[in-house]
């Protein structure tokens with residue numbers, strides 16, 4: 001029997017194969033490969049999907065964050081408050097601009113940055129706050145938006161895992177702060193056939209600046225008012241994403257159903273594992289359980305043909321490249337605990353009952369034996 005894959009991209013491709021191939025052909029026939037009509041159309045469609053009036057297609061989720069922070073003028077001497085528990089890019093972009101990442105611990109239930117700790121970490125030097133909607137769950141932004149408004153600080157949302165996520169009030173993730181940064185990496189909720197990303201914003205001036213930043217800061221063709229980069233999105237990515245976008249709400253609903261099924265079926269091992277709580281608007285980009293036996297369980301599941309992932313084994317404040325910042329083990333106990341005991345199970349819209357049953361049975365076997 002073949003493994004239960006961690007992300008089953010093949011099923012989605014098979015279902016949309018003809019349409020995707022036609023979309024790629026359209027780009028080949030037009031011979032227009034960078035930005036252009038396909039990207040402009042995807043931008044309008046993402047704007048409509050999120051309700052943000054402006055969307056700027058860029059080369060990756062990382063570049064979306066980088067450009068968004070550049071648009072706020074983040075640079076040397078600035079501090080940027082962010083979570084200690086995320087994908088590396090969240091903090092990497094801050095450091096690349098010469099600014100100082102100021103990490104805060106997470107709320108253990110949501111895995112998202114603790115809003116009180118974030119507010120307490122704001123200083124005179126804070127230029128931006130970068131909350132992450134980790135695993136597709138909206139971070140608690142209200143306290144952060146309040147202090148940001150008071151102090152004139154920009155909130156740049158890392159919504160790389162959260163296109164289609166909503167908060168408890170039904171507001172779309174990525175539209176709450178100054179800018180929201182989306183990733184179209186193949187394994188995200190809406191995945192392209194390579195790298196891609198987008199910045200969304202409700203602010204026209206920021207949108208204009210971002211459009212300029214993504215083409216080396218040009219204002220005309222060869223005149224540069226600011227220094228930007230090559231952050232352009234490819235037309236082929238946009239064409240593929242445009243085929244997939246109309247399915248995204250349905251896929252999120254399917255993810256939520258799969259997650260609910262895990263919750264029901266994993267009741268029997270409930271004394272050994274903590275399951276992710278269902279909250280309104282959770283896009284269930286990842287289904288992350290917690291158990292002190294994480295490493296042994298992961299090895300057991302691999303042998304049983306069930307692929308899993310650890311997001312993330314080393315919290316950001318303990319990464320070797322940030323040693324100069326002076327953080328140490330014990331500084332952020334909640335992030336460190338999550339790094340030690342969290343395990344992401346296979347979860348995607350096309351996950352079959354049979355494959356999901358195999359995951360559940362293998363987890364049951366593990367705890368029966370231990």
Ligand SMILES: *Cc1c(COP(=O)(O)O)cnc(C)c1O
Pocket residue numbers: 060061062063086087089090132158160161183184185195196197
């Ligand atoms: C994927 C991801 C990114 C980076 O996106 P890329 O498109 O891979 O560059 C940033 N932040 C988070 C939280 C992510 O999950």
